[in-house]
Amino acid sequence: MVMTRAIVLALLTVAASSAVPAGDSPEEVIRALYKAHRPWEHKELNLSNRAVLSKYFSPELTKLFLKNAQVERDCPEGDLCGIEFDPILGSQDFDDHLRFNLRITQGTPSAGPFEAHFKLFNELREKLSEHKN
Numbered sequence: 472m473v474m475t476r477a478i479v480l481a482l483l484t485v486a487a488s489s490a491v492p493a494g495d496s497p498e499e500v501i502r503a504l505y506k507a508h509r510p511w512e513h514k515e516l517n518l519s520n521r522a523v524l525s526k527y528f529s530p531e532l533t534k535l536f537l538k539n540a541q542v543e544r545d546c547p548e549g550d551l552c553g554i555e556f557d558p559i560l561g562s563q564d565f566d567d568h569l570r571f572n573l574r575i576t577q578g579t580p581s582a583g584p585f586e587a588h589f590k591l592f593n594e595l596r597e598k599l600s601e602h603k604n
Contacts, residue, residue, distance in 0.1 A: 498575050500527060501587060508559045511569040516559065519544075565591040 495503075504527045508516045517523045519540030524533040539553045546552030556563045574588040 497585060501575055501585060502573065503527070504559065505571070505573050505587065505589075509569075509571065510557065510560075511565055511567055511571075518558075560591065562591050566593050569593060 504516075507514065507527075516527070518536050521533060521537060524536050528536065536558075543553040569591065570593050571589060576586050576588065578584050578586045
């Protein structure tokens with residue numbers, strides 16, 4: 472399976488318009504987000520820090536991330552609570568030495584004004600499946 476991710480930035484739509492510092496375009500905010508959040512380089516946003524979140528996300532989305540962080544903190548040991556994947560990458564997995572190439576395009580009316588496209592795996596991987604008639 473080709474592991475190409477076309478992450479629809481609907482969650483960043485509001486963020487790009489309300490969290491943009493003066494002079495930064497929404498695309499610059501999106502690029503800054505993906506530059507700051509690169510777990511394969513051991514650089515991750517602190518999704519429980521209001522100051523960090525508010526640089527990239529709307530107040531509403533920041534509040535939801537903080538609520539998730541509280542759910543995770545209150546989670547009984549051994550249980551799984553909260554978001555169980557990387558919400559910025561939209562995935563659980565990626566190559567350890569990823570060659571990350573971000574491409575931002577105009578979105579669609581249903582997706583929002585921007586889409587971010589990137590691969591989370593360097594090599595082309597195919598999934599074989601059998602189809603029975």
